[in-house]
Amino acid sequence: ETGVTQSPTHLIKTRGQQVTLRCSSQSGHNTVSWYQQALGQGPQFIFQYYREEENGRGNFPPRFSGLQFPNYSSELNVNALELDDSALYLCASSLIGVYEQYFGPGTRLTVT
């Protein structure tokens, strides 16, 4: 059984740029959730995707967007990067209706 994987591991971007983060779900899982974790804080829910559509969104602006592909992998896109976007971005997969989520190792994004 393959766990949740994320790429890249680390990323450095400049304010105003755009970034794409990638996630591959655990085998057999059909939903993907994205979380942002600032240093010293608990993760904050960004959104979840199920059947290639957004299935719930947290308190994040529209410049945070996502995609889910037919193989259940997912992308998180952030436009017009701000310094406060610097964080660990976590992806979690699950089976709809089961709700226990399995997390990937995260992508550390630094915005300068």
Next chain:
Amino acid sequence: KQEVTQIPAALSVPEGENLVLNCSFTDSAIYNLQWFRQDPGKGLTSLLLIQSSQREQTSGRLNASLDKSSGRSTLYIAASQPGDSATYLCAVRRRGNQGGKLIFGQGTELSVKP
């Protein structure tokens, strides 16, 4: 609005001690509660998941309890070891919420000294 609080923010204990981490939540209408471990700069590892109808769950040296009516959960770690050093996060899932969104506390950073 659901809020999750973890106390203390940090805890340091000598090896071998039994310890309790606390988690409280403001809205008792939860679907389940999950405890995670996070090593520095890493992702989350699920430790225990308690459904709203359950009172406790055990895995090895870990025991998690849930008192929904008082909005509290505890994670008990028996015979702590230096390898237990990490940040422990609790998270709740509201009953009926969209997409299974988890609401996290800020975590308790545990250090177990040899």
